Structures are given as structure tokens and as C-alpha cells.
Amino acid sequence: MDPSDYEELRQELGEGPLRGRSFPSALQKRILEAAVHSAPPRRQRRFPLAWAGGAAVMATVLAIILFSGNVGMPTDLLSSKSANDGTTAGQMTATNEAANANYEEPALQTALLLGLRTDHPATESRYAYSDYRTVVIAPEDGKVVQTIQGEGILMPYNQDFWMIEPTTHKNQDKEVQILSAGPAKQQESELGAGDVSTSKALESEPSGADIQPIVISEKLLFAGNRDIAIEQEAIMGDSDAEPMTLYWVKHIDQLTSDRRLLADPLQEPHVSLQEALQTQSETTVSTEPSNWTIVRKPGRWVAQEVAYKSEDRQAYELRDLLQPLPREVVSYDKLTVAWEEIWQREPEATDAFSSPNKDLVAIVSEEGVAFYLNSTSLSPEPSLALELQPNESIVMMQWAAAEGSPERWKKLTQQYLAP
Amino acid sequence: MNSDAKFDYLKTLTDSEDKQAILNELMTSYGKDVWNYAYSMTRKPELADDISQDVFLKVYRSLFTFRSESSLKTWLLTITRNTVLDYRRSAYFRKITLVDFFSSDGGVQSAEQEVIQADTVNELWDMVMQLPVKYREAIILFAHYQLSMKEIAKILEVSEGTVKSRLHHARLKLSKIKERQHNGS
Numbered sequence A: 001m002d003p004s005d006y007e008e009l010r011q012e013l014g015e016g017p018l019r020g021r022s023f024p025s026a027l028q029k030r031i032l033e034a035a036v037h038s039a040p041p042r043r044q045r046r047f048p049l050a051w052a053g054g055a056a057v058m059a060t061v062l063a064i065i066l067f068s069g070n071v072g073m074p075t076d077l078l079s080s081k082s083a084n085d086g087t088t089a090g091q092m093t094a095t096n097e098a099a100n101a102n103y104e105e106p107a108l109q110t111a112l113l114l115g116l117r118t119d120h121p122a123t124e125s126r127y128a129y130s131d132y133r134t135v136v137i138a139p140e141d142g143k144v145v146q147t148i149q150g151e152g153i154l155m156p157y158n159q160d161f162w163m164i165e166p167t168t169h170k171n172q173d174k175e176v177q178i179l180s181a182g183p184a185k186q187q188e189s190e191l192g193a194g195d196v197s198t199s200k201a202l203e204s205e206p207s208g209a210d211i212q213p214i215v216i217s218e219k220l221l222f223a224g225n226r227d228i229a230i231e232q233e234a235i236m237g238d239s240d241a242e243p244m245t246l247y248w249v250k251h252i253d254q255l256t257s258d259r260r261l262l263a264d265p266l267q268e269p270h271v272s273l274q275e276a277l278q279t280q281s282e283t284t285v286s287t288e289p290s291n292w293t294i295v296r297k298p299g300r301w302v303a304q305e306v307a308y309k310s311e312d313r314q315a316y317e318l319r320d321l322l323q324p325l326p327r328e329v330v331s332y333d334k335l336t337v338a339w340e341e342i343w344q345r346e347p348e349a350t351d352a353f354s355s356p357n358k359d360l361v362a363i364v365s366e367e368g369v370a371f372y373l374n375s376t377s378l379s380p381e382p383s384l385a386l387e388l389q390p391n392e393s394i395v396m397m398q399w400a401a402a403e404g405s406p407e408r409w410k411k412l413t414q415q416y417l418a419p
Numbered sequence B: 001m002n003s004d005a006k007f008d009y010l011k012t013l014t015d016s017e018d019k020q021a022i023l024n025e026l027m028t029s030y031g032k033d034v035w036n037y038a039y040s041m042t043r044k045p046e047l048a049d050d051i052s053q054d055v056f057l058k059v060y061r062s063l064f065t066f067r068s069e070s071s072l073k074t075w076l077l078t079i080t081r082n083t084v085l086d087y088r089r090s091a092y093f094r095k096i097t098l099v100d101f102f103s104s105d106g107g108v109q110s111a112e113q114e115v116i117q118a119d120t121v122n123e124l125w126d127m128v129m130q131l132p133v134k135y136r137e138a139i140i141l142f143a144h145y146q147l148s149m150k151e152i153a154k155i156l157e158v159s160e161g162t163v164k165s166r167l168h169h170a171r172l173k174l175s176k177i178k179e180r181q182h183n184g185s
Helices: A003-012 A025-036 A049-057 A086-102 A193-199 A273-277 A339-345 A405-416 B008-012 B019-042 B045-061 B072-089 B091-102 B111-119 B123-128 B133-144 B149-156 B160-184
Strands: A111-120 A129-140 A143-151 A153-157 A160-171 A174-183 A213-223 A227-236 A244-251 A292-297 A300-308 A316-320 A351-354 A360-364 A368-373 A384-387 A392-400
Touching: A003 B123, A003 B133, A003 B160, A025 B019, A025 B045, A111 A153, A111 A213, A111 A360, A111 A405, A129 A153, A129 A160, A129 A174, A129 A213, A129 A384, A129 A392, A129 A405, A143 A384, A143 A405, A153 A213, A153 A392, A153 A405, A160 A213, A160 A405, A213 A244, A213 A292, A227 A292, A244 A292, A273 A300, A292 A316, A339 A360, A339 B072, A392 A405, B019 B045, B019 B072, B019 B133, B045 B072, B072 B149, B123 B133, B123 B160, B133 B149, B133 B160, B149 B160
Parallel strands: A174 A213, A213 A392
Antiparallel strands: A111 A129, A111 A392, A129 A143, A153 A160, A160 A174, A213 A227, A227 A244, A292 A300, A300 A316, A351 A360, A360 A368, A368 A384
16 A cells, blocks of 8 residues: 555544544543542552562473364354354354355464363362363364363473372361372373372361461462462361452462461462562562462453452452563463454354464353364364363463474373373 | 653652542543544444443553553553453443444445444544454554554554554455445445
8 A cells, every 4th residue: 555545544534533422521530430439559569589589580481382173073062153143143154254265274283281170069078179171182184183181280381291180188077179289190100180189188187276277178270381370268277257268379389299288378388479470679578478360361361469358358359450461471372363253153252262373273162162273264163172061161271382392292191191 | 742751650650649630630641542442443432431431440450550661552552452352252242242343344334334424523434434343443553543563563462564464454445445335326
């Protein structure tokens, strides 16, 4: 286009778009009133020098991962959704046809580790608990396939894999599940992921007289490059009071297998928000615990700070932080396909993930995860569909993208995950 | 002094400043930018109101997090875009607007399109608002907000080459719309 055309555009679009309608003063007043009743902006808390050292070490970048999925038959559930959505399906037909005509299949260079958590409510004999599974999606004979799945969360860490899994303990005759992590072990010679829960079962019993909080449930919210986010519920000894809720981000090696139920959760090591965002100052000091977490919003992981409304930490609010999480924390986390195109394929999509090579896109809806090949556009139909169980959600999406990595992952995960 | 320079103090904000006064100043300087972008993305004035409110409350709560890596305007437009994407995800929003997002540049005009035409400041805006959102936002960031390719690429999270490509396609589509309207009149 002629540069003068752009200049004309800038002139004609300089004002507008609407005549006499934009940001109204009444709205400005309304926002100001809402701000009065909102929590005031707060400077983030400072942390001790020791944290600063940790932040410097944290500069190490972890491997990025890719992968590809298999080209299987889409499930009825996923493929029938567009047809059931009368309005949108009709609107999108022409667009889809045009996209399909131009679609070229990509050369798959990607593998994926998908981590999932299923929550279960408390019962008479145990507090609320969760099951975990890892699904491996990788290219095979030019297709995208699910190569294996197994219990626990198998997380790539440094040049190897670590396994995060629940262990069961006991508190006042009720079973409590907490998390434990360690280097992944080969299934042939070691206990499987689910076995750890059994082997360590019921080994700790608090006296009930403690004045420190005791964790009664713990679940994984996010697993990434090196960090994990967990949510805990804790009670003070045998108190009948409502449990407090705690959110932490930890390095995976702060969750090693000798972790005990009796440890005070407020004193356990964790990653401060400032350390993660690399905003802490070397000269400021605070020993306050840093309660924050990492949650999934459509198309991206975001940090949320916990604002407690009372000292007992029972009432709280989670606030989005605008600063993006660094790659050291979330690894690759960029959605490269427009939502418009995603909704054309999956009208009920609630989330989506793109591979670093942009050759595979995982689209999430309530029913499951549909894997689409991607090149000039998304493939017309999903190449693989993974059904989600009720109350199951994604806690990890790690890609293997470097040359040779998908094959290496396929081989190693076969050793580490129980079939 | 441009608006961004006026708010240079945000980079070294202290606890003593009156944050509500700052919010008010920000809205006075950038309220239209935020609202216009939200409206351009959604084509719904009421939704643009709600999104603008969400954006400025987020900004208010996060005043300390602004850093000098990006301009204030780019920062605000990025927050606006992310907030729009969050709205687009919600069932309510999708129910009332899905038709708009997937409408092509052809076919019969909807009642809403007629309303848009009645209110827009000129014919070119009418045509821009008919573009698919991918091209619409690229050309609006370039022409209305007069951002650089680098700034647009950052907001859209794509490469500068992709921005150029989208602008090119937006221009071609505008020519087609113009031609169609000319033939139809």
C-alpha cells in the first residue's frame, strides 16, 4: 500500500469512532466511586536478602518443549458441538469453508505433557483430596497420538523429569493428602506413582494440641518450568473454626519427599512474588510470607495476589496482577491463534494453548481438550480429542519443541509413567 | 507535554500520593482511548462502559506495577485488550455478541450495523467497523492511536511482520467494502 494511503487513514480515523459518544463523565464518576470502595493500591512487600540471591539464581532458563499430537478420529462429543449450536454454526460456515480450502498440514515437531487434577469432596474418613494424571501427546507416523498416560504429574525439570504425587497422612482419624515431589523413577524397578501414596500412608498424626496451623488438604494449581502453585486449607490444632486458605508458589525442589504434615505451612520455604517477577530490591527486608498464586485465564497463565480480609486468613480475595509472568515461571505461554478462529472450531471453547512451533493448538472446553494441527489456519477437524472427567482441570501444559526433544520425551515418559 | 510524560511520576510512585486523584487524572487523559478501543473491539457501547470500568479499576489496584518498559498508553491498551478477551470468553458476552464477531463483510446489514453507521463520525469508520476484528484492531491501533509497528506488535502479541500483513489485508478488505457499497448505491 502506498504510504500516502496510510496517512489518509490516520487523518480520517483520527477522531471517532462514534460521534458524541465516548468515555462519559458519568462513567468516570462511577469508576471513582467504585475505587473508593475498592482496596487501595499497595506497594508489593519486600523480602530479605536471601530471596534476592534466589532470584539471581532463578535467571536460569528451562527447556522449552514441544510436541505434536496424534491424528486420530475426533470424538462424537467434540465434533458434534458446532452442529448443535444453531446460531454460530450457521454464521461460521462460509468462513470455515474458506479456511479449510487454504489449510496445509504442518510438519509436526511437537510433543506435550498435559497435567490434570480431579477434585473430590471430603468424606467422613478423609478431607478433600485430588487425583492427578499426566497425558503424553506426541507425533507418531506423521500423526498426533496419545502415547501414554499415568498417575501423578510428571514435570520436565532441568534436563530430566520430576514426579509430583499425593501422599496420605492422618490427622485426628481423618486422612489428609499433601503433595510430594522427587526425581521420576523408572516404573520397572521402582514403585509406581500411585504406590507412593500407599507407602507413606498414615505415617503422621498431630497431637491436636498444636497452636500452629495444620494442613488438612493441599492441591496443585499449576506446574511449570521450575515452579508449582499450590492451595492449602489449614486448621489451628483441633480447633472447630473454619479452615484458613493459603496459596503458595514453590520451587519444585521445595516439595521434596521428606515433607511432613506437621510442618507449619507459614514457615515452609516458598517463592515470593517479588522473586518470581524479579522486582525485589536487594536492600529491603521483610519476613512476611508471600501468598500468591498462578491461575489460568483464557489463553494465558496469570499471577494473582491474595488479599486477606482478616488475620485468621479465612476471608480473602484473589486479585489479578497485570505484570506478565516471566518465561522462567510459565515457560512457553503464548496463544498464537485468534479466539475468533478458535471459536469457529470449538464454539464452547473456554481456553486454548499453542505450541512454541505453532504447529499444534489444544482447545479446552468443559467436555475435553481437542488438539488441532495448525499451519496457515487450524485444521478443519481436531486430530485428537481427550475427554475430561467431571471436576478435572488442567494444571500443566509443557511443550517439547526443540529438535529431537519430542522423541526423547516419548522414550523417557514410557519409563516414568505407569501404563 | 504529551500525556505519557505527564504521568512519568508513576514509575516512581510513593505511598503518599493520592491514588484516587491519579486515577481521575488517568481517566481524564486516557478514558476516551480505553473506551474507544473497547468499543472498537466489541461494537457495544454498554459493554465498552463495563470494560472501561474494569480496566481502570485494575489499573487503580495496580498503580505500583507500572514500569517504564512500555508507554502508558500501550500499557492501558494492552490491559483493555486483555479485558475484552476475558469478556469474550464469558458465556454472557458470547451469547450477545458471537454473531458480530463472526459476521463477514458481506450479506445483509443487521439493525446494529445500521446503528453503527448512524453514529460513526465518517464513512471510513463505518467500513472499518465491518472488518473482522483481527484486521479491525490492527488498523485502529495504527491509524486512530498512531502507534508504531513495534507497539502494535507488542499489544497484539504478534511479530511486526504479522502486523504489516494484517494492515495490508485490512486495507484490501476496506477497498472491497468500498467497492461493494459503491456498486450497491
